[in-house]
Structures are given as structure tokens and as C-alpha cells.
Amino acid sequence: MEEEAPSRISVAVRCRPLSENERSNMVHSICRVMDRRLVILLDPGASAANDYLRQDKSKEKRFAFDQAFGSDVDTQTLFQATAEPLIKSVLQGYNATVFAYGSTGAGKTFTMIGTPSEPGIMFRSVEEIFRGGDILSCSVSCSFVEVYNENLRDLGSSDIREGMLDLREDPVTGSYVAGITEIQAESVQEVMDLLQHGNGRRTTEPTAMNVTSSRSHAVLQVRVERRQGSGTLMGKLSMIDLAGSERASETKNSGVRLLEGANINRSLLALGNCINALASGSHFVPYRDSKLTRLLKDSLGGNCRTVMVANVSPSHLSYEDTLNTLKYANRAKNIRVRAKQILVTPDEHVSEYEHAISDLRNEVSLLKSKLAQRSAVPDAVEGDENVLKEASENWKLEVIRNLEGRTSLQRSLIDVERGLAQWRVELDQAKEIIQHWEARSESPSSRRSDARSLEDWREAIAQIEENIKENNETRRSLAERLQQNKTAGRELQKQLSQRVLNQDLRAFLELIQRVQVLEVERLELDHFWEIHRQQLEQRDQEIAMLREQLRLRNSHIQQQRQQLSKEKVPGHVFLLGSTLAESSPVQQRGPLRVMQAWAPAREEDEDRGASLEEAEDFSLQDKINWRALEVPLASQIKGLAQLQQNAGTSRLFAAKALRSIPESRPRRPLALAQGGVALPPARPQPREPREPREPREPRERERESGNASPSQMRGSTCPPLRRKSTLEAPARQPSVGDMRSPPRGLLRAHGVAVPQRQLDKNVGARDKSRARARSEHSRLGRIGRSLVTPGR
């Protein structure tokens, strides 16, 4: 391996001509080139008479370079003076670099790549390599890479989506780009094609300074391997078209362009620092500061012959940029390089191959172990990548279809559930209304018209029941299909490891599936939440109703006690009142029972006078008809108060006490029942023939229709009771329909005539409950008074 004597980097300056555009805009040239070596730069500001700051400054700057070319010099001349001498070195196994440096629009791309009519240094160099070397004994390979925003992009790849490349270092060949496309060129035309194709893919953008400004550094590397005796000479020519050095204020860049500019300047600054370090002979050169300097490490210092072409613009508007470029190039002149010939002998080749073979063996064993971990698959499938791809694609489609089906089934199920809930509410309401009409139709006056309405309602109920039946059927079938869909989904999940072999793809597909499953599960949760919310609402309404009942009961008891005390009833009756208040039926039997117990009697009972005989049918197992109960005579309940006071009184005593009530009077098991005493079934009493009722007064009828004023009610001996129809059926639990006002629109939609009373059910409901409370209180007061009436 031969080593040259140290030499300096060769620096050439090229000044481009003024463009047509610049000429028409009165731009004048301030750059002169003398003797192919001297560059004179005129300061355009110094000519201004009023610029006192610049008066003492020199009007021109002079720089001497290895070569200098004016605007009249063509690229061929430049090439012959700068790059051509390097080609001979490359063919001799040396590394060489040519790079163009300069501000944006100064002519770097024109110099390095050129145009079809005026090809640049890159094309001419490759042409020279093919011309100079014995083509049969040479192997020429080219790669074209771009450094954009500190990333490496393969400009030679046909796949435009090719990702970023890695920069690595080899102790023998220096920096190289791993995985880059290398073209084994057989002719100059192939390299020209690569250049044109790659340059077309370069990142360019119009800036204020250049309509096709290169925003990246483009690097063409040509490797030449030439057999020489028993060895191979390995030379590399790197040709770089740097992005323009620029000042953000002048390019008027912003956003992405500004970021690009920052990255360009960063790499150029790193390049400048490396040039400074190399020029000053420093031991440390900061190559690692940027991708560009890492890539050009062995093209700048050490084992390389380097030519720098500094491009400048002659425009007086670019004075500052041109001055900076010239200063930069002037420093680069001092870089000393010592090129080394790279001759690789067969022995070195053998050792390299041995290394490579051992690396490959390691890799093969690693891959084999990975393969062994995979589940066994048919050979045909394993071998053919297209088949594998198709299999994964099919699996993905099946999963998506499965989950889409599940979502749609789930949605339909939710809709059906909602519909069912709505129909049930309507059914309850319709039944309630029918009860009301049935009660009304007992009166002969309204019988005919009521019968018609009743018929309508029955038809509506039949229709609703039919709908509920259909919906139930649909729900059952949907639930079944949902179950089948879930089973199919689980089956698909199991098949994944067999059908998709690529781990990453499998992970990806699993992720997609998981997301979709979560989506469906969210839908299910929404559904359950909706159902629970409805149930909670129902419960809340039940609780609210029970509270109202309790409040009414307490108020009745309170008023009754006050009434009894005003009337100066005997102590034991007062005691009975206390008993009523103190031993709450709620504590003893639960709120529902109490609600039923406080349900006023049915309207027809009241019409018949709520006969005492019917009260005899009372038992704890049956509904408690509080309306039918009356307080017993004082003489009849002797001992009961004492009995009540003694908490823990045995059932036996209670039964005895009850039996002590004379048979001639109907038994009133109120206190016993309130005290939680189990009562024996009442013996049926023979019914006494009822006296015919007197026709009711209009005032009384008014009271019954719920329009009576509170004063009218107070004066009444037997106040009528208005009640919710819900309370007329105490044997069943209150349903949603009992609690809510009916959706009238829906009812009317069925063509059902909704009675006015039903429509106004909830209007003034509170007033009605108060009226009921008052009338009940009045009734109890009447009973209390009757207990203390002498002779009773």
C-alpha cells in the first residue's frame, strides 16, 4: 500500500454569469477573476458616498485559490482542471472527493450535476473512469444518496417509499451507507440514468433566492475495483452537491423551510468546523457533529485527494454570501491530506471472507432458532411469501367481518330491548285504563259509550301484546346469532398463530382485533348500563311513592290522635291511637305491605258502603284492606292496650284477647294486626241484606268526582275517596306503568281514545293525595267520635 506525500486540499472558485432576470433587474456584477487564480470581490456599499461607516473600508477583497473560473468558463474546462486529475488517482486505488460549496443559487448543482446540454462534474467523471480504465478489468458501482434534515435517503432506489438509511463505518473502506442501492454500471449511460432519476427525486423547493433550490446534500459515490496482479485496487470517488449555505432572513423561509435551512446550516457549520480543525492540524476533528461530515470523513481528511469547488454569484445583492463563501474556501486551502492507495491482496480478501462467512453462519443459526420457535406450518405456505400475505389478509378480513357483524347484532339487540321496554310500559298503561273503563261501565248511564271505548282498548292491548311477542322472538334470535358470532370470533383468534406467521403482522392484527373487540364491548356495556339505569329509575319511583304513603299515614295518625284527645276520649282509646303511631306497620311488614294496606278501598266498595262483613275476610296472608277496618268499641278492646304495652306479649294472649270480643260485634283486629300478632282466619259472617241507597245529592257526586273543596270534605260524614288506580290492585307490585304518566302520543297513535281523567292523572296528583289524606282523617275522626258516643 503506497502513501503519497502530504498535500493540501485543492480549492477552486467558480463564479457564475448573471442570469437574464438579474440583468433586467439592474443587478450588477461585483466579482472578477484574474489569472485563473485570483478572485476580486467589490464591496457594493463602499461606492455609496453617504455610507460613512464603510468609507475607511477597502473597496475590494482579494483571494487567491488553486484555481478560479469566471463566468465565461464552461464546465468541461472546470472539470479538466479540477476533477479529471482525481480520476487517475481513483483508478490507481485512491479515494477522491469533489464537492461544491456555496450559497443558494450560486451554481453548485449546475457545476456538479449540470444539464443534459451541459453535463456536470459527476457525469464527466464517470465518463472519464470508463474511458480511462480498462473496462474488462474494472468493476464500477455507483450509489446516490441524499442527506435531508439529518437523514439519509436512497436516491437510487426504485421504491419511492424506501425508508431512511443507516450510516456505518468500516475500518478498511471507511464510512458507508448500509443497505444503499448500488448499481453495477456497465456504461456511462447507466450512471447518467441514475443521476437523472436520483436528481428528480431530490428534495427541492423554490426559495426567494432560487426557484429550484436544493434542500439536501446529494452524494454520488463511484467505487472502482481494478484487478492489478494478484490484488485489487479499490478506489472511491465521492462527488457532493451540497445544499446552499443561506441566511434565513434573505431566503424569507418559514416553517418547514426554516427547519430545513437550520439543518442545512448545521451540517455546513459542522463541515466548516471540520475544515477548520483539519486546516489547523488539530488532532480532534468533529466529524460526528453531522451526518454529512460523518459521510465525508475519509473524503475530507486522511486517506483522500479532495477538490473543493466554491461557487459564487456575481450579483451585488449576494455580496455578503459571496464574501462568506470565499472566506470559507480560503480556510479550506490549508487542509492537508495524505492519500493512501488501497490495494487489497488475496490474503486480505481471504481473511475478510472468513470473517464474512463466520458472521453469516451466526446469522443463519440465529434465523434457524427463530424458525424452530414457530409453529409447524405446511411447506408450501412457508415457502411462498405471497401465500403468507394472502393468508394474513384473509384472516384480517374475516376478523373485521366478524366484528362488524357483532357490532350490528349488538345494536339491533339494544334497539329491540328498548322497543320491548316501551311496549311493556304501554301495555301497563292500557290495562290500567281498561280497569278504569270497566269500573265506569258498571254505571248504566255510561254503559253503551264505555263499551265502545273498552273494545278499542282491548284491541290496542291485543296489538301491543302481539308486538311484544314479535319483539321477544326477534330478541331471542338475535341473542342466538350473537352467541354464534362470538364463538366464530374465538375460533378465528385460535387460528391466528397458524394462519399468520409473521410475528409483527400477527401483533398488528391482534391489536386491530383487540381495538375492535373493545369497541363492541363498550357497546355492550352501554347497553347494560342503559338497562340498569332504567331499573334504578323504577326503583327510585317506587321509593318515592312509598315515602309519600308513609308520610300520609303518619299525618293521618297524628291528626287522629289530636282529634281523639280533643274529644276527651278515654285513656285506653288514646292509648290505641298511640299504638297506631308507635308501632309502625312499616317496621313490621315492609313498605310494600304498608302501601297495599293503606290503599283505599275500591270504588264499588265505597258505593256499597264498604260493609263490615267484607272486613271479616281479613287475614295477614291476604291483602290488608285498611279501608274496611274500623276501630273497635272501647268495651271490646279492654286489655288490648295493656297487651300492647307489654312488649313481647305472646300470640296466645293476643288470640285470647281477640276471642274475648263478643261475636255479636264484628271483630276489629286492627290493633292486633298492627302489633304484629298473627291472627286466626276470620269466620265468615252472614251478610245482612243491604238497604237500598238513597239517590246521592249533586254535592256528593261532585265530591266523588274529585272536585269537592276541602271545606265540603270536612263537613262530609262519609267523605269520598279519590285514588290512583295503581292502588286499586294492591296484590301486585307497582310497575313502571303505574308510576309514569302515559306517553299520550303513543297511545293516540294506536287510535285509542284516552279518557280525560287518565290524561290528567298526574295533573294535581299531589292535591288529590292531600284530599285523600283529609278525607281519611275525617273518616277516622268519625270512627273515634262514634267510639265515645254514649249509648254506642
Ligand SMILES: Nc1ncnc2c1ncn2[C@@H]1O[C@H](COP(=O)(O)OP(=O)(O)OP(=O)(O)O)[C@@H](O)[C@H]1O
Ligand atoms: N456557470 C453557469 N452558467 C450558466 N448558468 C448557471 C451557471 N451556474 C448556475 N447557473 C444557473 O443559475 C441558477 C442557479 O444555479 P443552481 O441551481 O445550480 O444553484 P445552486 O447553488 O445549486 O442553488 P441551491 O443551493 O439553492 O440548490 C440555475 O438556473 C442555473 O442554471
